[in-house]
Amino acid sequence: MRELKPNVYAVGAVDWDRRLFDELIPLPDGTSYNAYLIKGSEKTALLDTVDPTKADVLIDNLVRIGINRIDYVVAHHAEQDHSGSIPDVLMLYPDAKIVTNAKCKGMLIDLLNVADDKFITVEDGQTLSLGDKTLQFVYIPWVHWPETLGTYLQEDKIFFPCDFFGSHLATSSLFVDDEAVVYEAAKRYYAEIMMPFRTTVKKNLEKIKALEIEMIATSHGPIYDRPEFIIDAYKDWVGDEVKNEVVLPYVSMHDSTRKMVEHFADALIERGITVKQFKLSSTDIGKLAISLVDAATIVLGSPTVLTGAHPAAAYAAILANALRPKTRFASIIGSYGWGGRMVEQLTGMIPNLKVEVLEPVMAKGHPKDEDFVALDKLADQILAKHKELKVSK
Numbered sequence: 501m502r503e504l505k506p507n508v509y510a511v512g513a514v515d516w517d518r519r520l521f522d523e524l525i526p527l528p529d530g531t532s533y534n535a536y537l538i539k540g541s542e543k544t545a546l547l548d549t550v551d552p553t554k555a556d557v558l559i560d561n562l563v564r565i566g567i568n569r570i571d572y573v574v575a576h577h578a579e580q581d582h583s584g585s586i587p588d589v590l591m592l593y594p595d596a597k598i599v600t601n602a603k604c605k606g607m608l609i610d611l612l613n614v615a616d617d618k619f620i621t622v623e624d625g626q627t628l629s630l631g632d633k634t635l636q637f638v639y640i641p642w643v644h645w646p647e648t649l650g651t652y653l654q655e656d657k658i659f660f661p662c663d664f665f666g667s668h669l670a671t672s673s674l675f676v677d678d679e680a681v682v683y684e685a686a687k688r689y690y691a692e693i694m695m696p697f698r699t700t701v702k703k704n705l706e707k708i709k710a711l712e713i714e715m716i717a718t719s720h721g722p723i724y725d726r727p728e729f730i731i732d733a734y735k736d737w738v739g740d741e742v743k744n745e746v747v748l749p750y751v752s753m754h755d756s757t758r759k760m761v762e763h764f765a766d767a768l769i770e771r772g773i774t775v776k777q778f779k780l781s782s783t784d785i786g787k788l789a790i791s792l793v794d795a796a797t798i799v800l801g802s803p804t805v806l807t808g809a810h811p812a813a814a815y816a817a818i819l820a821n822a823l824r825p826k827t828r829f830a831s832i833i834g835s836y837g838w839g840g841r842m843v844e845q846l847t848g849m850i851p852n853l854k855v856e857v858l859e860p861v862m863a864k865g866h867p868k869d870e871d872f873v874a875l876d877k878l879a880d881q882i883l884a885k886h887k888e889l890k891v892s893k
Contacts, residue, residue, distance in 0.1 A: 501561040501564060501565055502674050504536070504656075504658065504674070504715065504717060504723065505656045505658065505715075507538065507539040507540070507633070508536065508537070508538050508539075508653065508656060508658065509536065509537040509538075509539075509561075509565065510534060510535075510536055510674060510717075510723070511535050511536065511537045511546070511558060511561040511562060511565075512532060512533050512534040512535040512536075512548075512550050512554075512557075512558065512561075513532065513533050513535075513550045513551070513554035513557035513558060514530070514532045514670050514671070514672070515530050515531050515532060515533065515551070515553075515554060515670060516530045516670045517530060518530055518531055518670075521581075521668065525668075525692050525693075525785075525786065526784050526785065526786045527668050528784065528786070529668065529669050529670055529685060530668070530669070530670025531668040531669065531670055531720055531721075532669070532670060532671075532720055532721060533549075533550035533551045533554055533581055533582065533719070533720070534548070534717065534718060534719045534720060534721075534723075535547060535548045535549055535550055535558055535582075536548070536660060536717055537562065537565070537567065537570075538630060538633055538635070538653065539567075539630075539633075540629070540630025540631035540632055540633040541630070541631030541632040541633075542629070542630060542631030542632075543571040543572065543629070543630040543631060544567065544569060544570050544571050544572075544630065545570070545571065545572040545573070545574055545599075545628075545630055545635060546562075546570050546572070546573045546574070546589065546596075547574045547576070547651055547660050548574065548575065548576055548577070548582045548583075548660075548662065548719060549573070549582065549583060549584065549585035549586050549588070549589055550581070550582075550584070550585050551580065551581040551582075551584055551585070552580065552584035552585055552588075554585070555584070555585040555588040558585055558588070558589070559585075559588060559589075559592060562589075562592070569593065569595070570589065570593040570596045571595070571596060571597065571630075572596060572597055572598075572599045572620070572628065573586060573589055573590075573593075573596050573597070573598050573599065574598075574599045574600065574635070574649075574651055575598050575599070575600040575604055575608060575649075576600075576604075576648060576649045576650060576651065576660065576661075576662035576719070577604070577645060577647065577648050577649070577662045577663060577719070578604050578607035578608050578611055578645065578647055579645060579663075580611065581719075582662065582663075582719055583608055583611065583612060584612075586598065586608070586612055586614065587612055587614070590614070590618065597618060597619065597620045598614065598618050598619050598620070599619075599620045599621075599622055599628065599637075600619065600620075600621065600622070600647075600649060601621060601622060601623070601624075601637075601639065601647060601649050602621045603646060603647035604647035604648075604649060605619045605621055607645075607647055622637045622649075623637070624637065624638065624639035625637065625638070627654075632655065633653060633654075633655050633656070634653070634654040634655060635651050635652070635653060635654075636651065636652040636653075636654055637649055637650070637651055637652075638650040638651070638652055638659075638707070638708065638711070640661060640662075640664055640704045640707065640708070641700065641704075642697040642700040642701070642704075643661070643662075643663060643664040643694060643697060643700070643701055643704055644663060644693050644694055644696070644697055648662055648663065648664070649662070650662060650664065650708075652711050652713075656714075656715075657711075657712050657713060657714040657715065658713075658714065658715045658716075658717055659708065659711060659713045659715070659716050659717070659727070660717050660718075660719075661708075661716060661718060661719075662718070662719045663693065663694075663718070663719055663720065664694075664701075664704065664718070665686065665716055665718050665724065665730045665731075665734065666686070666689050666693075666718040666719055666720035666721050667682055667685035667686040667688075667689045667718070667720060667721030667722070668685060668688070668689055668720055668721065669681070669682065669685040669720070669721040669722065671721070671722055673722050674722065674723060675722055675723050675724075675725045676722045676723070676724055676725065676726070676729070677722070679729060682721065682722060683729075683733060684790075685721060686721065686730060686733065687733070687737065687790050687793060688786045688787075688789065688790050689720065689721070690734070690737050690793065691786070691789035691790045691792060691793050691823065691825075692786060692789045692823070695737075695789070695792070695793065695823050695824060695825060696822060696823055696824045698737075698738050698824065698826065701734070701738050702738040702739075705731070705734055705735060705738065713727045714727065715727060716730060716731075737793050737794075740826060741891075741892055742794060742795065742796040742826055742827065742828055742889065742891055742892075743774070743794040743795060743796060743891055743892050743893065744772070744773055744774060744796060744886050744891040744892065744893055745773070745774040745775070745776060745791070745794060745795040745796060745797070746768050746773055746774070746775050746776070746795060746796070746797045746798070746799055746882060747776045747778070747788070747791045747792055747795045747797070747798045747799070747827075748761060748764070748765060748768075748775055748776065748777040748778065748798075748799050748801065749777075749778040749780050749783070749788055749798075749800055749801070749813070749816045750777070750778070750779065750780060750800070750801025750802065750813070750833075750834075751779070751780040751781055751801070751802055751803070751810045751812040751813050752801070752803060753803050753805075753810070754803070756803065756834075756835035756863060756865065756866050756867060757801050757802060757803045757833070757834045757835050759866075759867055760801065760833050760834065760835065760861070760863060760867050760871065760872075760875060761777065761801045761833065763867075763872050763875055764799070764801075764833060764861075764875045764878070764879060765777055767875060767876050767879035768879050768882065768883075770879075771879055771880070771882075771883045772883075773879075773882065773883060773886065774893075776791040776795065778791070780810075780812040780813060780815070780816055781812055785819060788816070788819070789819070789823055792820060792823060792825040792827060793825060795825070795827055796827065796828050796829060796885075796886055796889060796891050797827065797828065797829040797830065797831070797858075797882055797885070797886070798820060798825075798827050798829075798830050798853075798855075799830070799831045799832070799833060799878075799882075800813055800816060800817060800830070800831075800832050800833075800834075800846060801813070801832075801833050801834055802832070802834040802842060802846070803834055803835050803836070804834065804835065804836035804837060804839075804840040804842045806840075807839065807840035807841060807842075808840060808841065808842055808845050809842045809845050809846050813834075813846065814845070814846070814849065817846050817849040817850055818849055820850060820853060821849055821850045821851065821852045821853060822852070824852045824853065825853070827853060827855055828854075828855060828856065828885070828889060829855055829856050829857075829858055829882065829885050830847075830850065830853060830855040830856075830857050830858070831857065831858040831859070831860055831861075831878060831882075832846055832847070832860040832861075832862075833860065833861045833862070833875065833878070834860075834861075834862055834863070835862065835863045835864070835865060835866075835867065836862055836863075836864060836865075837864075837865065842862075843860045843862065856885070858878060858881055858882065858885070859878065859881070861874045861875050861878055
C-alpha cells in the first residue's frame with residue numbers, strides 16, 4: 501500500500517511468481533494486479549480489485565490503512581484478474597455499490613453471480629463526486645474487451661485506464677524508474693493483448709487527448725508519472741508505418757528448412773533488411789509477438805508433415821492471424837518430400853492479415869542451388885517492396 505497523491509493509494513498486489521497468463525501468454529517478469537483507493541472528503545472509492553489468488557493481499561492493504569467503509573467499487577473491466585475479488589470486498593464492505601457501465605454489469609453478473617441491486621451504472625462522461633474528489637468515467641471499449649471503462653480523477657489529473665497502457669511486470673517500484681525495461685514489457689503487452697484491436701485502440705488514444713493527464717495508473721505494471729512516454733509509444737505502435745524488418749519464424753526437422761532459413765536470413769541482411777529470426781520449437785511467443793508490431797514482412801519457414809505444415813508453423817500462422825499486425829507482406833519457405841498442400845494451408849490460416857503474399861520457395865528434400873537462387877530472388881523482391889513503401893529503419 502503506497503500513496504500516489506494525497507488520499508490516493510495503490511492497494512493492489514504484485515505477483516512475482518506467475519509465469520503464464522490465460523494458460524497462453526508467457527510472463528517472464530511476473531505481473532501485478534493494480535487496485536487503487538481514493539478517499540474523498542465524503543465518499544471512498546476502490547478502483548478495481550485483484551486476481552482472486554491475491555485477494556488476501558488487497559484485503560490486508562485496506563485493513564492496514566484503516567478503511568472502515570467503501571462506498572463504491574469501480575469495475576473497469578470484467579475479466580477476473582481485476583474483478584475476481586469483488587465478492588471478497590463486498591463481504592467486508594457490504595454497503596458498497598459496484599459502479600460500472602451496463603455491458604460490464606451484465607458480464608459481472610454472469611461471471612461472479614453478483615446481485616443486480618448491487619450496481620450503479622454510469623454513462624460515458626458521467627461524473628461521480630466523492631466530496632473534494634471527482635471521478636469522470638470514460639468509455640474505452642475494446643482495450644481489450646468490449647466493456648472496458650476508464651476513470652479520470654479530475655482534481656489530481658490521474659487517468660486510470662485499466663488494461664490500456666499496461667505491462668506485465670512485477671516490480672517493487674510504484675512508478676516507472678527504468679523506461680527501457682518498461683518499454684519492452686509494455687510493447688509485449690500491447691502485442692499480445694491490444695494489437696488485435698489496433699483500430700479501436702487508435703480511436704481511444706484520440707478520445708483521451710481531451711483529458712489533462714499528469715499520471716497514468718494502469719491495472720498492470722508500474723505507474724506512468726511521465727504519461728507522454730507510454731502515449732507516444734502507443735501512437736507509434738498503432739500507426740500505419742512499418743519498419744524495414746522481416747520476421748522469420750521457422751521449424752525444421754531434418755535441417756533442410758533450417759539451411760534455407762539461414763541462407764535467406766543472410767541474404768536479407770546483405771540487402772540491409774533487419775531480420776528477427778525465431779526457432780518455433782523453443783521460442784518465447786511473446787518475443788515473436790513483439791517482433792510483429794512493426795515488421796513490414798513475415799516469412800514462415802516449415803517442413804511438410806503428412807502433406808501439411810508442421811504443427812509449430814501452423815500455430816505461428818494462427819497466432820499471427822489472431823494478433824492482426826500491420827504487416828504488409830508475407831511468404832513461406834520450406835521443404836517437402838513427395839508433395840502436399842502446405843502453402844495453401846498456411847496462407848489460408850492468415851485471412852486477418854491484410855498482406856500481399858509473395859511467391860513461396862519450396863525445396864524438394866535438401867535445398868539445391870536453384871532453391872538458394874530462388875531465396876535470393878525472394879530477398880530481392882522483399883527489398884523492392886520495402887523500398888516502394890519507403891519503410892523506416
